[in-house]
Amino acid sequence: MVNGSDLAIKTSNLHMTYNPGLFARKKHALKGLNMEVPPKTIFGFLGHNGAGKTSTIKILVGLQFCTEGQAWIMGGDVRDSKTRRHVGFMPENPYFYEYLTARETLDFYGRLSHLDRETRRRRTSELLAQFSLEHAADVPMREFSKGMRQRLGLAQAIMHQPPVVILDEPMSGLDPLGRRDVRNIILSLRDAGQTVFFSSHILSDVEEICDRVCVLNQGSKVAEGPISSLLTGKVLEVKLAASGIPAAGIEEVRKLAVRCWHDGALYHVIVDTEEKAQAAKSRIEAAGGILRVIQPHRESLEEYFVRVTDGGAGDGSVIVKDKPAEVHA
């Protein structure tokens, strides 16, 4: 389908160019982004600061207009306000009217989402309970903590039960407990059949909960696909720890190591391949030592991210560093 009516979100050749002024150079925030987000998934949207994540999100929710290309949500053009009936959005560090209470805030956003009075009343009660904000229902927003604001931001985004929820940096600035709460809410939304599309810099959270990710670098997509396909399982290094190795044995093991050190009775060795790890193990045992630990370290999403984005450098062209990175489900 051209408009991706079978997808939750689709973008086609999306460009965004900012014109900062008469004498400044134009800034290309997005350079032909093509992206497909299947329904009922948790989709992580990754990139360094300035990679184009927020621009993409703002185009999807109608806050900005792309200079070229098109985007659809649930098959509807994002420029059509009716499409936004299918979307819930929470901006980074959501701001609310300070003089409204949590209950009034949810009621206000419910009215903007065309909900009738009875539905608004019911959903407000449900959401205040779901997000543990019942005790603060009639407290003005100016007295809310950062975590409470974030929870209310999520609540207003799903007030009208949209099939697609877009969150810009939902874990930003939260403490570990707050992050855990947000992670659990995102998982519960997916379990309820909603699609969650979110940007984040906290890659450990993304790796933990996302089904698929898209990585942007300087306005261009450098990778997209299921996390299991992107992370090849390649072993980057193996850590060994042994005791009771005589001096001659240590010399033999040291020849294979990238790094090694003593820690009390234990001798630690880091090698860069599984073959060298096997060889080191054999040499330790041959020298009469006892192997206590052998632990392979596989590539994490964070390491993958740094690898495919060149640590944020590069000219912004679409560089597929790793073939499996382009695997589409």
Added chain:
Amino acid sequence: MIVAAIALNTFKEAVRDKILYVLFAFGVMMILVSRAIGWVSFGGSEKIMADVGLAAIWIFSGMVSIFIGTGLIYKEIDKRTIYTILSKPAERWQFIAGKYFGLVITTLVNLVLLSSAFLAYLWFSGVPVTLGLLQALYLTLIEMMVVTAVAIFFSSASTPILSAIFTTVIFFVGQLTKWVVELGSTMKMSAPWVEKLLYAVYLFLPNLHNFNIRDKAVLAGDALAVSGSELVLVTVYGLAYASAVLLMSHLIFSRRNF
């Protein structure tokens, strides 16, 4: 429904703004001191009371429209509350219209309260409350609808300080547009292009002098200050001008990236 929701929220915001109460208090104070001004002035103190009272209501209603209106849209952008509104299934024109009507309701409430205090004060002072005075108060409201639209226009394109300066200038220059045309006609022979330019300025700026029947209302006694047809005509002009300015605000706002 969306326009009403945004208008109601704007009204709530304005009601919680201290500046509204400060302006209201000053307005009431001016009405109360009008009697003292009457004592130290030549002419009938009753007329001075009515004159100063109407002028106080006009100036303080104008200040409410300007000082609250010029920050309305800018504050939404600056505090990013606009993100969660425009990402809902709301059209951008609905946002502009909601902000506008919210401020018009605020101005209306302020004007009704000030007018009630003014008319009650006249009545207790034994000054007759005439239909002419009510006509003058009604046209002040229509004038404020125009000024509010101008304030919203600048607020959708500029910072609150610049918007307040521009709107204040238009608020006062708008009272003088009649003289702009007269000035042009005196230059008809020496510089015909100046006459055309001044006429264009006259057409572009709101002719707020149309809404000023305060002197007539004070002097009319029991008679009407203006006829019913004049009142309708001026109302239609005010609403048409406000609609045109709001349309321009929408054209600017609908193309903006946030």
